[in-house]
Amino acid sequence: MSSSEASPQKGASSANKITHLGEFRLKRKLGAGGMGDVYLAEQESLDRKVAIKTLKKKFANDPKFVERFYREAKAMAKLDHPNVVRCYAVGEDHGFHYVAIEYIDGKSMQDWMDELKQLSIGDATLIILACLDALSHAHESKLIHRDIKPDNILVTSKGVVKVADLGLAKAVDEDNSMTQSGTGLGTPLYMPPEQARNAKHVDHRTDIYALGGTFYNFLTGKFPFSGDTALELIMAKESGKFESVRKLNPEVPEKLDLLIEKMMAKNPDHRFKNCAEIMSLLEDMELESPSLSFIDGEAASGAPRVRRKGKSKVSSAAAPKRSSGHEVSSAKDAERSTSKNKKEVVEQRVWFIQHQNAAGKTIVSKMTVAQIKQGVKAGVINTTAKVKRTAEGQFIGLAQCPEFDSVMQVRTIKDKADARATNMQDKINEISRDYDRRNRRRFFKNLAEGTWGWITLIIYLGVIAGICYLGYLFIPELWRWIAVKLNLS
Structure with a gap:
């Protein structure tokens, strides 16, 4: 499609169609949204593709809305995040x-x-984490989306993954209603009940509900x-009752089910x-996939991935000149033997260690390097323990000694993992x-409603019985x- 075929017109009577808006050359129409039409364009100064969104006439004729639109677009342009669709420019040209x-x-x-x-649990979690x-990032900049949806x-x-229309959704929503076209107060399928009641007084938690x-x-x-x-739909949301995710998809873990329910409270x-x-x-x-499974493997090669460390390779040019096989073998054996002997000597060195015993009392003991390492690994010796080489020396932390550096790193990682697991369990317990x-x-609440229903039924039946009894007593007399x-016989 040529640019002239895809460009917006100034009016129905206009003979020529617009091919440029500012420095952007319009190439073809991509579609239409709540705000207006969307075009693929080329930013000529930087030679890059962009999407151009134009305002509908009903919005463009409202000066207050246009002012707010520019303000929100400028706020959106300040967002710099890999998972946010970036805003490059905002302006007016040819009346658009x-x-x-x-x-x-x-x-x-x-x-x-x-x-x-x-979606699979891994794919869904990966997308939601990106969102x-x-x-x-947007909430920290005081921007609320208010129309989160697929x-x-x-x-x-x-x-x-990219979140679109951050900031612009807020500008468009403010003067719309449920009966107007466009996003209005948000998409009813995803928006929270308080947004339907009063869209102007919502906070960042409306995005949490919609994302849930x-x-x-x-x-x-x-x-x-x-x-x-x-x-x-809104009345159903006011009840706050919906089928759990786990009931519809048994593969979903219970803690994830609880998390989604809390997002949608x-x-x-x-x-x-x-x-x-x-x-x-x-x-x-740790439920998310490393990458989206529904994106082709080759196409997804540009997506961020965790790079794992591999073994370094020495090129032939940088490799040392080879000696005979026997010489090389002897040299390696000698090197291994020397290294082993040095390690054994270091492991058997005796240190003074200040630590707490099982009763919690601080004591000073004599231990070899090997014994101290074993104690740290087993958790018997705390990471706050201090050591010194001689009786007259000064105690220093274990982590400050090269002999204990590796074992202390492992212990620190283990302690962090344990704390993380405890914290995770606390959060799950809270949910x-x-x-x-x-x-x-x-x-x-259901019990009270049910009890009141029975009471109402009993009263109703009593009233009917009373009316029947009065009829039984007075109808013969009336006749x-x-x-x-x-004068009837």
């Missing part, structure tokens, strides 16, 4: 207000969900709430305080307690009175 953003050569997660129907990282989560051809709903959709292929109309105060808290929990679960509290509240009045 536009914003130039990073062009993503891939598809949205909604496109992928239409194709895949459901949490992006949203955390449509606004893009994946490049190399498997990099998106996570739910990724893992189950379904939506937590349903309704034939937006109003029915009806009351914002019952959700996580921030995205960093959720990221910490998810990373501790479980919160889950139990809400279940108890739900039980008593006799009517018969006398009408």
